[in-house]
Amino acid sequence: MRKWLVISIVVMLMIAALPARAQQTGGQRLPLPGADAFERAQAALQAGDFEDAVLQASLFVLVNPTYSRGYYLRGVAYAQLGDAERALDDLDRALRYPAPDAAFTASLYNIRSIIHAQMGETAAALDDLSAAIEATPDDAALYGARATLYGAQGELDKALADYNRALELDATATAAYTGRALVYLRQDKLAAALEDYNHALEQNPDDVESLARRASIYLRQEDFELALADASHAIDLQPDAPALYLTRGAAYNGLGQHAAAAADFHEWLERIGQQTATYQGKLNPGESVVAPLAAGKVYRFPFEAQAGQTLRLSATAREGAATDPLIVLLDAQGNPVAADDDSGGGMNARIDAYAAPESGTYTLLVGHAGGSPDGPVRVLLEVITGVTR
Numbered sequence: 001m002r003k004w005l006v007i008s009i010v011v012m013l014m015i016a017a018l019p020a021r022a023q024q025t026g027g028q029r030l031p032l033p034g035a036d037a038f039e040r041a042q043a044a045l046q047a048g049d050f051e052d053a054v055l056q057a058s059l060f061v062l063v064n065p066t067y068s069r070g071y072y073l074r075g076v077a078y079a080q081l082g083d084a085e086r087a088l089d090d091l092d093r094a095l096r097y098p099a100p101d102a103a104f105t106a107s108l109y110n111i112r113s114i115i116h117a118q119m120g121e122t123a124a125a126l127d128d129l130s131a132a133i134e135a136t137p138d139d140a141a142l143y144g145a146r147a148t149l150y151g152a153q154g155e156l157d158k159a160l161a162d163y164n165r166a167l168e169l170d171a172t173a174t175a176a177y178t179g180r181a182l183v184y185l186r187q188d189k190l191a192a193a194l195e196d197y198n199h200a201l202e203q204n205p206d207d208v209e210s211l212a213r214r215a216s217i218y219l220r221q222e223d224f225e226l227a228l229a230d231a232s233h234a235i236d237l238q239p240d241a242p243a244l245y246l247t248r249g250a251a252y253n254g255l256g257q258h259a260a261a262a263a264d265f266h267e268w269l270e271r272i273g274q275q276t277a278t279y280q281g282k283l284n285p286g287e288s289v290v291a292p293l294a295a296g297k298v299y300r301f302p303f304e305a306q307a308g309q310t311l312r313l314s315a316t317a318r319e320g321a322a323t324d325p326l327i328v329l330l331d332a333q334g335n336p337v338a339a340d341d342d343s344g345g346g347m348n349a350r351i352d353a354y355a356a357p358e359s360g361t362y363t364l365l366v367g368h369a370g371g372s373p374d375g376p377v378r379v380l381l382e383v384i385t386g387v388t389r
Contacts, residue, residue: 034063041073045080053077068097072108084115091115106135110142117149125149140170144179151183159183174200178210190217208238215247224254242271246326246370250341262336266328269367273298283364288380291315291366293323295373301364303381305356312382314350315366317375324371325349332360341369348377353384 032038041056057074064070075090091112099105113128129146136142147162163180166173181196197214200207211234218227231248238244249264274296283289283303291299305311317323324347328339337354344350347369356362366379 032064032067034060038070038073041070041077045073045077048080050077050080054081066097068094068099068108069104071097072104076111079111079115084119087115088112102135106132106139106142108132109135110145113145122149122153126153138169140166140173140176143169144173144176147176147179147183151179151186156183156186172203174203174207177203178207178213181210181213185213185217190220193217206233206237208234208241208244211237212241212244212247215251219247219250219254222254224251227251228255240271242268243370245271246341249339253340253343258338259336262328262339265326265339265341266330266336266365268369269298269326269328269365272296273367276300278302282361283379283381285381285383288378290376291379292376293325293366293368293373295368297373298365298367299379301366301379301381302361303364304360305362306359307356309356309383310385311354311356312350312352312380312384313354313364314344314348314380314382315377316344316348316350316380317346317377321375322372323347323375323377324369324373325377326367326369327351328365328367329354330363330365332358332362334363347371 037056037059041053041060044050044053044056054074054077057070057077061067061070061074071090071094075087075094078084078087078090091108094108095105099108109128109132113125113132116122116125116128126146126149129142129149133139133142133146143162143166147159147166150156150159150162160180160183163176163183166176167180170176177196177200181193181200184190184193184196194214194217197210197217200210201214204210211230215227215230215234218224218230228248228251231244231251234241235244235248245264245267249261249268252258252261252264272295275294276298278300279289279291279302283301285303289301313327313329315325315327317325324341326339326341327349328336329351331337338351340349340351341347342349343352349369364379364381366377
């Protein structure tokens with residue numbers, strides 16, 4: 001519904017600039033009967049009063065039953081009301097009658113494709129976008145829209161071809177760069193994806209999604225300084241986005257700044273944690289506990305440690321499982337001091353050698369990272385060196 005709103009308002013502004021007039025012999029354009037109802041429908045649509053827009057457009061088409069723009073107006077209003085069936089019916093009618101120009105025809109097909117896509121009718125949406133491109137073959141945005149649908153269908157070569165054409169037509173099309181970068185990521189072409197995100201961020205340095213995805217590429221390339229810079233900038237722009245802390249925490253860990261990483265991973269767990277479960281009793285060295293992870297669930301495992309002990313803590317999923325555990329160690333004062341996501345092999349988490357600076361009750365938090373949140377994990381505390389109990 002939101003997508004319909006954004007696009008139809010843009011289209012509505014185009015329509016509003018054109019008064020309702022009829023073409024007569026000799027080229028003179030005269031007002032149509034009921035033109036005041038057409039203008040009221042335009043005004044209502046722009047004002048967000050979609051029910052009145054339907055009413056006024058209906059009055060107009062009643063006396064102008066072959067005027068395509070009247071059905072167009074009413075179809076857009078129906079779409080805004082969530083009535084896809086009536087919206088499509090009116091857009092179909094608009095396509096049956098003469099159009100003022102090719103751009104209008106392309107807009108009709110474009111809006112119809114959006115409705116089909118919202119309904120999950122991807123094939124119909126692709127057909128409409130192809131028809132829109134046939135009407136206006138130099139519209140970069142249409143190629144970008146079709147590329148997005150091809151990508152969703154897994155037709156990556158077709159998606160790339162359309163993104164390439166969009167950028168040939170408009171080298172400043174930021175959405176085409178970011179869309180093509182996503183396709184490159186799916187093909188594991190990191191360098192190509194990075195180049196496209198660089199182009200996108202040159203045009204919009206504050207695009208949080210591009211910053212986050214570029215940071216993820218830098219992480220995979222083990223360029224932790226650049227990953228940290230992008231993730232920090234993204235957090236400054238959007239501090240309420242939990243996943244950004246996960247990305248920055250990984251960058252901090254890669255740089256050996258483990259306390260900073262722990263703080264960010266802890267922030268992630270705080271923001272996604274919808275249910276906290278405290279282990280009854282205490283985690284004992286060498287004894288494993290199985291914790292069933294789920295989305296938004298965080299476990300607290302208290303345990304005793306003595307000054308001078310070196311500890312290893314881990315959360316390991318079943319072999320072959322997609323579960324992605326994450327662990328954060330809190331010291332005796334409850335401060336995050338160490339954390340890990342994937343150091344235990346695969347997506348398993350392991351803090352390999354934490355030296356306890358003081359004796360007391362520590363707490364291991366166990367939750368999930370950005371992969372699958374579901375599945376059992378085995379939680380284990382080991383004392384590697386130092387005082388044993």
